[in-house]
Amino acid sequence: MTSLNQEYIDPVLVSLYGELNSWAPDNDFYMAMAGTTPKRILDVGAGMGIQACALAKAGHRVVAIEPSPQMLKQAQKSMGADLVQWHQTDAENLPSIKPVDLTICMGHAFQVFLDQSAVSTVLRAIQKTLKPGGEFIFESRNPxxxxxxxxxxxxxxxxxxxxxxxxxxxxxxxxxxxxxxxxxxxxxxxxxxxxxxxxxxxYFTHDQITQQLRKAGFSVKTIYGVWDQSPFAATSPEMIFVAVKE
Structure with missing residues (x-):
């Protein structure tokens, strides 16, 4: 299980985290990726829940997981939280849910998995939650x-x-x-x-992530480099992966 730092545990810092991490271009990106057709969506590492709640209010059926009880408590106070199915757990121990069309892992949460073994476990767990052809979208900073x-x-x-x-x-x-x-x-x-x-x-490299995805049963559909959906280049700040369950 991934350990949590003080920003996700200390009630004062959790509250401050919510103030410092308001709606941003990455949120717009994930809303666009979800589209307007209602989908079943899993939000892995939902944090303060702003994306999960926005997706639910837009008509999607959202399951959100968050390992921090303090952050989950704050998320459940958000407008639209009653539309979301919440679970306090981590990505290595996903709950048994109906297959989803889309899984997201945003806020650079993918980078908290510090070794190949942890990433392999998480990717295989996420792959199992998806319907055939379902997508997993996440980002990691480009080293x-x-x-x-x-x-x-x-x-x-x-x-x-x-x-x-x-x-x-x-x-x-x-x-x-x-x-x-x-x-x-x-x-x-x-x-x-x-x-x-x-x-x-x-900070995994582009090639390392691509290999890990393929081993876990994904194909890589697209890689963006910026939140405006610009394609990935060697110097892009982000590596935003759209992976498909094979």
Missing amino acids: LAKSWENWEKNTHVHQSQAFGEIECKTTVHSFENGLLTFANTYEFLRNGETKTSISTLR
Whole structure:
């Protein structure tokens, strides 16, 4: 089971996570990929539930899984949450559900699986949930783009309605053998309190992911490089995979 960092456990940081991760271009992308014809959709690692709820309100039948009880609690308070079937579990232990047309795994959640064995387990579990010809859509940051080199430049002060001004900064600790370890630090300026969450992400290459998908019984339909559906190129910031169950 994948371990959870403080941003997904600490109630204050979970609330702040929701403020800092509002609707964005990736959400629009996944809505477009789902289309307008009602589908059965599985959202793996649903987080605060904004995508799952939006898809459900658009007429899709959505099953959402999230390993963090704190995030799941917040997600279930969202508008449209009553339309979603929620499960507290991780991707390695998917619940038994009716086959779905589409499975999504967004927010770079794919990168929390840190080794080949974990990825293999997750991909095979997801493959089993899909109908024949069903699609699995997910993204992973392109390691060749080295986006983490700019993260430390993004220090900023966030104005929170609940917590006042908060200085948010990221410190990269190391990048070795495809594993990036970094810390997100939040200083609450009204009282000087500081909370830090340390995370590790796996940066798989394009070829590694493609091979893993094929071993798990998928064919790769499309790979996008940007949320506007531009095709993937070597320097694209994202690797957005549309894989099909064979």
